[in-house]
Amino acid sequence: MATEYTYDLNTILRDTIPQLPGVVRAVAERELRQTIREFFERTYAWRTVIEGVDAPAGDTPRLLSDANDGDTNSDVIGILRIVYNGVVLSPLPFKVNRVETGDLPTNFYMTSNPDEFKLHPQLQNASTGLMDIHVALTPKDSLDLTTFPRQIGTKFYDAIIEGFLARMYMHPNKPYSQPALGSQMRHNFRRRMGYYMSQAKAGYNDAASWGYPRGWSPRRPGMRNGA
Amino acid sequence: MAKTYQSLVTEAREMLQDSDSTVPRYSDDFLLNILNRGLNDLSKLRPELTYTAFDANSLEVPEVIITGPPAADEVEWTDTWPWEKWFYNRMVEYVVAVAEMTDDEYTVDGRAAILLQMFRNNSIGI
Numbered sequence: 001m002a003t004e005y006t007y008d009l010n011t012i013l014r015d016t017i018p019q020l021p022g023v024v025r026a027v028a029e030r031e032l033r034q035t036i037r038e039f040f041e042r043t044y045a046w047r048t049v050i051e052g053v054d055a056p057a058g059d060t061p062r063l064l065s066d067a068n069d070g071d072t073n074s075d076v077i078g079i080l081r082i083v084y085n086g087v088v089l090s091p092l093p094f095k096v097n098r099v100e101t102g103d104l105p106t107n108f109y110m111t112s113n114p115d116e117f118k119l120h121p122q123l124q125n126a127s128t129g130l131m132d133i134h135v136a137l138t139p140k141d142s143l144d145l146t147t148f149p150r151q152i153g154t155k156f157y158d159a160i161i162e163g164f165l166a167r168m169y170m171h172p173n174k175p176y177s178q179p180a181l182g183s184q185m186r187h188n189f190r191r192r193m194g195y196y197m198s199q200a201k202a203g204y205n206d207a208a209s210w211g212y213p214r215g216w217s218p219r220r221p222g223m224r225n226g227a
Numbered sequence: 228m229a230k231t232y233q234s235l236v237t238e239a240r241e242m243l244q245d246s247d248s249t250v251p252r253y254s255d256d257f258l259l260n261i262l263n264r265g266l267n268d269l270s271k272l273r274p275e276l277t278y279t280a281f282d283a284n285s286l287e288v289p290e291v292i293i294t295g296p297p298a299a300d301e302v303e304w305t306d307t308w309p310w311e312k313w314f315y316n317r318m319v320e321y322v323v324a325v326a327e328m329t330d331d332e333y334t335v336d337g338r339a340a341i342l343l344q345m346f347r348n349n350s351i352g353i
Contacts, residue, residue: 022352024311027275174273175352 005073005147009033012152016161020168022175028168035163036148037138039156041077043197044136046149052129055084059099059122064115064135073145074137076115081134082108085127089119096120103127159192230315232262232291232304239322253326255293259304263291265321265346269314272350276310314350321346 064076082089092109100121107120169182324342
């Protein structure tokens, strides 16, 4: 994974703690981590492709845990697209009633967790390295995490600052409590999240995130003739 | 030099004019008891203080003791002060104030009340 964890937590704290007189640093660090997690969880703005993933045989869920999501500092919060041996699998909202087995899956569906899915038809034989999985990530919830992906500094900086200050200003009965300003900043933060969510959907390169329908169903990337 | 609970008691003694260690007016145990009560009061005003300061992220305030080894819910008074320095100043005010309250003969009128008010106001305000 090409993520570079070069953005230091202290950089944002240096820019914001002057606006938080009397703050306890450990609490500020915690709220900042939570802000960053919330931002990515709501926007799906941190995306990557995990390549060459193995697939298990049978009715077995595939879990993208630390061991195989390619990154020990992040958690997968959404599976956006699965390409199996060059073919895009269509997402299903739930498990198909019938049980089918084969070596060429056409669909995938999520199980109980956002980082866990199953293939349909279920594989007869396990495969090695045939899946490319497009995922959305968020930093892991850890007290030890002090560096974050560099896009926080290059692109999302103001949004993170507003979200963080909003959380802090909402604290009750502190020297830095400013609920009215916090509410305004929270509003701004949510607007910015919507803006970046739409940018992420467009792939950050102005690509259209939709296509004209073909045939009787909406076209999805990788489908042929609308089927 | 890093501040410790012990240095906090020493600084409180300076304000109490009780720096002569050969004939102390207040014992270490006496001032440490006040400090422990003060830490509980401080954690009520600023509950976020105990968020990461102690083992296992417990929100409980540990007891400061003079001689170790400390149990799980204790810390030694030679340990480093775990929070920002301005809270250290507040606790000095608290220890001095409560010590003054117990000492009618030498106390300066009103000083204890003023210091306790400072402790509270400065803990939650600028």
